[in-house]
Amino acid sequence: MPTRNDLRNVAIIAHVDHGKTTLVDALLRQAGALGRAKGEGTDNDSTQDRVMDSMDLERERGITILAKNTAIHLHDDDGNPVIVNIVDTPGHADFGGEVERALSMVDGVVLLVDASEGPLPQTRFVLRKALAKGMPVILAVNKTDRHDARIEEVVDETYELFLELLEDAGLPAETLEFPIVYCNGRTGQASLNKPENGTVPDSPDLGPLVKTLLDTVPAPEYDAEEPLRAQVTNLDASPFLGRLALLRIHSGEMKRGQQVAWCKADGTITRTKITELLVTEGLTRTPADSAGPGDLIAIAGIEDIMIGDTLADPNDPRPLPAITVDxxxxxxxxxxxxxxxxxxxxxxxxxxxxxxxxxxxxxxxxxxxxxxxxxxxxxxxxxxxxxxxxxxxxxxxxxxxxxxxxxxxxxTKEIDGKLHEPVERVTIDTPGEYVGTLTQALATRRGRIENLVHHDTGWARMEYIVPSRGLIGFRTEFLTETRGTGVLNHNLEGYEPWLGDMRxxxxxxxxxxxxxxxxxxxxxxxxxxxxxxxxxxxxxxxxxxxxxxxxxxxxxxxxxxxxxxxxxxxxxxxxxxxxxxxxxxxxxxxxxxxxxxxxxxxxxxxxxxxxxxxxxxxxxxxxxxxxxx
The missing domain is CATH 3.30.70.870 (Elongation Factor G (Translational Gtpase), domain 3)
Structure with missing residues (x-):
């Protein structure tokens, strides 16, 4: 099956605040995309950070809410040009729908893990989604210069998470073989050699990460005999073009002004025209005449198009499976x-x-x-x-x-005639002196302890399964009990029978x-x-x-x-x-x-x-x- 060797599509996935957006910033800087986006010629002249977080709420809260993509131009070992489409995804479990859409656009993922905090609940969530799609994974241990870094232990914890998820999904053990890159997104450095705890990698730039990415993430495959099929993964708007549909082309070629079959979620098919076709260059979208298999593009001209719709060959329309979310x-x-x-x-x-x-x-x-x-x-x-x-x-x-x-x-849900409620996996990092207080607080909220580890630093990690309704209003109490020092993370684990009244x-x-x-x-x-x-x-x-x-x-x-x-x-x-x-x-x-x-x-x-x-x-x-x- 032919491949697009000049193209790679990759998503950066991680738990919230593990440094995804900062790492993308560094990749853009070193590729010169920031300077070009500002109309300047040098590669490292930009002082702006977190350029991918464009919403005011994202910049104020320091989190990514919407999945966004950018493109950087690199060269492989033979000097051939390669376009790398990078999708920056949210790290918070509440925006998991954005993560699922991002994974439908890419062929591989970079799993970013904090060198101190290690795998956390959202790490489990995004990794489970990537493994379920059979995607190759690159482990990037980030923030190696933290004073409390514990790089070797974090790698071991990630291996344990892989083993657990592989067993749950029934996947082969070969999936456990993944490359490891040690990074510092803030300084823009990466290395294949493990640095000492609290130090930066020995490479002056992100070159080792880029090389690993090009070697590990496969080029998009396509069937040259298949007609045009492209799926809408996101929507945007332009003051000049109206609604924009962001999509990935799975097969065939799409051209500006082309007639396509618009396959809707309800099964209806309508013939329509693509009035404008845009590709991503750095941080901006630029007009293009055509795009081929594997390309991530934006098109204009279809005002009521929805996420999950398929654009296909009008003479042979074949809708793609709908995007499913939890x-x-x-x-x-x-x-x-x-x-x-x-x-x-x-x-x-x-x-x-x-x-x-x-x-x-x-x-x-x-x-x-x-x-x-x-x-x-x-x-x-x-x-x-x-x-x-x-x-x-x-x-x-x-x-x-x-x-x-x-x-x-x-x-709530009714399963086998019984009322079930959502439960969440809660991970708490707290000074050891507050463990007793938090244990009592979670017990009144029907929490069930799964694991408790005391670290040499005097901190402890607590893992609980807690009903979602028990966590409503808990964060304020948690911050009060830990004097603002504790860190609370959680994401949906599944559904269990109703656990009765709660305080x-x-x-x-x-x-x-x-x-x-x-x-x-x-x-x-x-x-x-x-x-x-x-x-x-x-x-x-x-x-x-x-x-x-x-x-x-x-x-x-x-x-x-x-x-x-x-x-x-x-x-x-x-x-x-x-x-x-x-x-x-x-x-x-x-x-x-x-x-x-x-x-x-x-x-x-x-x-x-x-x-x-x-x-x-x-x-x-x-x-x-x-x-x-």
Whole structure:
């Protein structure tokens, strides 16, 4: 079968924060792509970092959310030019749908593992996906210069992970033979020789990694007799060309202006025309006349094209198998803002605008689903995890929508007539002194310990299987218990029978009993009851959560009470009232904080936690109503 020896398609996969985007930056720099993208001629003149993280949220949070590809031009040992398409993928489990789409575009992967942290839950997830597709793997041990690096142990842990996954998948042991490259993405160095812990590789550049990549990742194969077949793996937009479909050509040739058969997911086939064809050069897309098997391209001209659709020869249309992703495990409800002070911050308030925007999200995000609810102005959004759904809500907020967002809940399944719930594999790195506290906290959340290792550094690694609903709201408690020093990672492990009731939030809420403005005088007396969550001068309304009660019950409070002024002066009247700084919640913290009868009001200017039922009389009546026998 013929191959494209002038082309390689590879994905960089890893756990979150193990250095994928930084390594791609170094490859681009050393290939001169950054300088060309800026219109400059030198290879190493760019000081910009994380160029692949183009979204504001990605740069602010330091994570990759969307899978993106770039192309660098290299030469093999014989001096022949080779184009390497590199796909940078997210490392967070919540964006696993992006990883699955990226793997459908490539022929091999570089598995990046931190030289200190070693394989973590998302490492297992992405490696399992790559092995299931039979892809060759290059192990890149990154950040070898870390002071706490343990390179040899990390390599052994990765071998153990390979063995475990190979056994689960029933794959041959030959797959265990993979090349190992030692890297430092920050300095742009790589070597096949293992460096000492805490030192950089002995090579001055990433040449050893590039050579290993060219030798290990196979060139795209194709059948010269097969007609055109190309699958859409992602969508983008251009202000000049409209919707762009990003796709990989599996066979045949595609040309600008060509007539193709558009094979949709519902089985229908429509004849259409390619108005523009673009290929990636460094960080930009440039027009091209044609592209062949294995090429990753973007095309324009089909306004309603969707991810997973196939473009084929109109005389012999053969649709490719659809892209499959794992089931969602967490859901939230999103609806119009129903608070008494809605419309003061955002510009997009109606159910029609929100519905249109959520429909638009479904087009480019294959791991999110939308379901109707009993209310016509509220929809259930299902996703991989809290972070993915919080990112969606944050994007809507920045687009000036006002929303009411419900408390996250788990998506259950019925298997063999029994209710099953999603469970997650949790890996915790923590100072040893907090192991007992975390063990107790996870036990109340129905956690099951799988492994516990104490390192010589005084740190410990804990592995647990925990129900997904037990992790809702756990991150804040985790950071409090470990004084902000612990590291928590988790990803979906599977489904298990419903594990019964679970401890809810141990504290209640302080709820405003009237509308008005929060006063310092009132807050000074209320702060003895619990932790305040609003600042003096904040506009509040009946049913809004203004603080966390130190006791389990909710308490209706008057936070707008003002000090009565008189003509008399007292010796204590000039004393300064000192307020404890309030705990202002961001969007993710607010979603974690919510109790079952609470929701979050999201506007461009504010994030407020509130009761679903604002009227305290109605809430009190429902609380006191006894169930019928």
């Amino acid at each position: 089931e969602p495990s967490i859901s939230i409800t999103i609806g119009i803002n129903t608070s008494p002070i809605s419309g003061k911050s955002g510009k997009k308030l109606t159910a029609r605008l929100i519905k249109n925007r959520l429909d638009q999200e479904l087009v480019g995000n294959v791991s999110v689903r939308m379901l109707p609810t009993e209310r016509p102005d509220t929809w259930e959004m299902q996703g991989r995890g809290e972070l993915a759904l919080a990112i969606l809500v944050e994007q809507l907020r920045r687009e000036e929508f006002e929303l009411t967002v419900g408390r996250p809940t788990v998506v 809810a939030r141990p504290t209640g809420s302080l709820v405003a009993d009237r509308s008005g403005v929060a006063t310092t005088y009132s807050m000074f007396s209320l702060q003895e009851r619990g932790q305040m969550m609003v600042e003096p001068g904040t506009e509040v309304y009946e049913g809004m959560i203004v603080g966390e009660n130190s006791r389990p019950d909710d308490m209706d409070v008057n936070i707008t009470k003002e000090k009565k002024l008189t003509n008399m002066r007292k010796s204590t009247s000039e004393e300064l009232e000192r307020l404890i700084p309030p705990r202002i919640l961001n969007l993710e913290q607010a979603l974690e904080f919510c109790a079952e009868d609470e929701c979050v009001e999201v506007t461009p200017g504010f994030v407020r936690v509130r009761k679903v039922e604002l009227d305290q009389t109605v809430r009190g009546r429902a609380k006191n109503r006894k169930p019928k026998p």
